[in-house]
Amino acid sequence: MRVLGVDPGLTRCGVGVVEGVAGRPLTMLGVGVVRTPADAELGHRLVAIEQGIEQWLDEHRPEYVAVERVFSQHNVRTVMGTAQASAVAMLCAARRGIPVALHTPSEVKAAVTGSGRADKAQVGAMVTRLLRLSAPPKPADAADALALAICHIWRAPAQNRLQQAVALHTAKAPKGRTA
Amino acid sequence: MRVLGVDPGLTRCGVGVVEGVAGRPLTMLGVGVVRTPADAELGHRLVAIEQGIEQWLDEHRPEYVAVERVFSQHNVRTVMGTAQASAVAMLCAARRGIPVALHTPSEVKAAVTGSGRADKAQVGAMVTRLLRLSAPPKPADAADALALAICHIWRAPAQNRLQQAVALHTAKAPKGRTA
8 A cells, every 4th residue: 555645734745655554564655845935925835736746646656645634723824724735635636536535633643653642753753663764754744744644554444444334334224215 | 807706615616707997897707606515525525626616717717816815713614625625726726827816805895895894695785786787696605706806806906006016115125236
C-alpha cells in the first residue's frame, strides 16, 4: 500500500509518501514541503499548491491520499487557509479517482506514538524510528505528512473491516424491498 | 465589466453573472446553483463543484470572479465546507488568470441594501430591483451570488483608485536602488 500523506497549509503544505502494510517495516519513498509565498494572492497560492500536489501524485502514483482533518476550533486566523489547502489536495486526488482518507491530528499522534496528545518532537522521533531515517524530517509539516501516511497504513485494515461489517449489516437489514 | 459572483457552499454553491459599470443599469446574464449530494465523499463533492464552476466560466467568460469571504466565527459545522468550496472557486478562476475578489457578507449587504445587517429577504428584494427581474432569484444562495457580483461592480472603481494610489506611492518611495 502506497500512501501520500498531506499536512495541509497555505504557507507550508507537508507531503510524504510511505509504502508498506500493517505489521511490516515501512519504507519512506519521499518527503517534502509545497510552499507558497505569504504575500501572493490567495487564488495564486491555491494554484501553486495544486501544481505541487499534482507533481507528487505524478511522481509517486499513490493508491491512497491521507489528509489531516481540519477542525475549526484551532487558531481562527490559520484554519481557513488550512481548510482551503486541504480542499485542493482532496480535489487533486479525487479527480484522479484516488481514495481520500481524513485522519484527525489525535488519531495520527495516537497511531505513531501511542498517545493522542503527543507533541511535535515525539511525533518526529517516532516517524524517524519507524521509517529508519537518520534524522527527523524538517520542517515539522513534513514529519506530520509522513505520520499521516503511516497512520493510514496502520488504520486501513481496521477501517476496511468496519466498512465491510457495515456493508454486510446494511445488506442484511430488512430495509424495504429490493428488485 | 462582467463579474461571476460565487456564494460558496458544498451543498448549494450559488453562482450569478452580472454585467455593467457603476452608475449605469446592470444586466443579469445568468444565475444558478451548483449542487452536490450531502452523502457523497468530500473529494467527489469538490470535483463536482470544480466541474460546475468551470462550466460557468466557459459559458460566460467573466473578467472578474467575486467570492464571499468566509469567516470562521460562523457555524462551526458548515464553515469548513464553505471554505473548501470557496477554495475550489478561487482555484478555477486563478488557473485561468481571472482576478479573484473577496467581499465580506456585510460589504455585500451594505452595497446592495445600504445596511451591512440587512436580512436575506432585503438582499433578495434589492437584487430583484437592481437587475429588473420579475421575482427574487431562488434559492437565497443564487440571489447572494448576484449580490456579490453587483457589490464587486460597484466597489471596483474605489478599489482600483486605492490600488493606483498605493502603486504610485510605492513607486515614488525611495525604497532602495533600482537598475
